[in-house]
Amino acid sequence: MGRIIRNIKKVRQLISDFRQYRKRRGIYTCSVSYFVDNKRFSRGVVLVSGGTSGIGLAAARMFLLEGAKVIIAARNQSKLDKIINEENNPNLSAIQLDVSDISSFPMKLLNASEIFGDINIFVNCAGVYETPQEYMTLSDKYEYIMNINHKGMYGANLAECEYLKQCNIKGKIINISSVAGEQYHCTPYALSKWGVNVITKALAMQMAEYGICINAVAPGNVPTNISQWHRELDRNNLYTEQHRNHRLVLPEEVASLILFLASDSANSIIGQVIGIDGGFIK
Numbered sequence: 095m096g097r098i099i100r101n102i103k104k105v106r107q108l109i110s111d112f113r114q115y116r117k118r119r120g121i122y123t124c125s126v127s128y129f130v131d132n133k134r135f136s137r138g139v140v141l142v143s144g145g146t147s148g149i150g151l152a153a154a155r156m157f158l159l160e161g162a163k164v165i166i167a168a169r170n171q172s173k174l175d176k177i178i179n180e181e182n183n184p185n186l187s188a189i190q191l192d193v194s195d196i197s198s199f200p201m202k203l204l205n206a207s208e209i210f211g212d213i214n215i216f217v218n219c220a221g222v223y224e225t226p227q228e229y230m231t232l233s234d235k236y237e238y239i240m241n242i243n244h245k246g247m248y249g250a251n252l253a254e255c256e257y258l259k260q261c262n263i264k265g266k267i268i269n270i271s272s273v274a275g276e277q278y279h280c281t282p283y284a285l286s287k288w289g290v291n292v293i294t295k296a297l298a299m300q301m302a303e304y305g306i307c308i309n310a311v312a313p314g315n316v317p318t319n320i321s322q323w324h325r326e327l328d329r330n331n332l333y334t335e336q337h338r339n340h341r342l343v344l345p346e347e348v349a350s351l352i353l354f355l356a357s358d359s360a361n362s363i364i365g366q367v368i369g370i371d372g373g374f375i376k
């Protein structure tokens with residue numbers, strides 16, 4: 095008798111689980127729990143361009159949690175001020191810069207290095223995106239996107255390598271590319287990210303002998319502020335048809351990969367573009 099009652103309870107539980115499963119179908123959520131070692135970056139001074147939003151801000155916060163001193167950089171001074179006020183952390187500072195102004199970058203970098211001392215980790219996250227509508231024409235968007243995502247990335251990498259070499263620092267550079275950088279889409283954004291991959295791979299080979307380690311991460315779709323489409327993505331339901339695991343990538347997941355590449359655990363990873371895209375459907 096007891097066995098029959100236990101079996102009936104089991105069947106009821108199964109039916110209830112199945113109902114729950116059906117209710118949740120189409121709703122994909124995710125919470126990120128990550129390993130935090132508050133000593134991993136206790137000697138780290140990090141400059142994060144594009145650090146006021148999305149992936150860059152998530153990375154800046156994660157570096158702070160793991161003991162680093164962090165300088166965030168972006169164009170909009172009021173956004174920088176707002177984040178500094180909100181975070182209220184003595185290990186966080188900010189500088190205003192536009193990465194497309196490559197002639198001013200080396201001086202900005204020196205100014206930044208006076209805040210907490212020598213910078214040994216650079217996260218080049220500043221970037222813009224335009225929904226491809228006029229991709230078969232050479233519109234103003236081409237100049238705008240290439241100047242920031244490609245020329246800005248190139249200028250930043252050259253200045254950062256020169257700085258690390260001059261100061262004899264064995265540093266890390268992590269560039270933010272995109273799945274678009276490996277797709278055959280003739281859009282300014284995709285072209286700019288192909289460029290990021292080439293810069294990463296080529297410079298990494300030249301710089302390895304100085305102990306400078308350069309890699310890139312290539313995210314799929316991440317709900318950030320980079321475009322109207324991205325801003326409208328539902329933060330409560332991460333479902334997407336574009337990823338094989340059916341959900342968007344969280345900024346914190348990308349940040350976690352950035353921190354891994356910046357850590358000593360990744361010292362033998364050189365010149366790689368590492369995808370983090372839920373198995374993006376190309």
Ligand SMILES: NC(=O)c1ccc[n+]([C@@H]2O[C@H](COP(=O)([O-])OP(=O)(O)OC[C@H]3O[C@@H](n4cnc5c(N)ncnc54)[C@H](OP(=O)(O)O)[C@@H]3O)[C@@H](O)[C@H]2O)c1
Nearest residue numbers: 144146147148149168169170192193220221316318319320
């Ligand atoms: N979200 C995605 O689905 C996705 C996918 C693949 C790759 N990515 C890449 O990830 C990186 C970060 O994007 P996100 O999605 O986190 O976007 P986001 O939320 O819009 O953040 C972009 C950041 O870059 C800064 N920025 C833009 N232009 C700049 C410039 N000329 N100089 C300095 N800072 C500049 C922005 O601040 P200001 O506007 O104040 O300058 C902001 O802090 C980009 O390189 C993007 O291409 C994003």
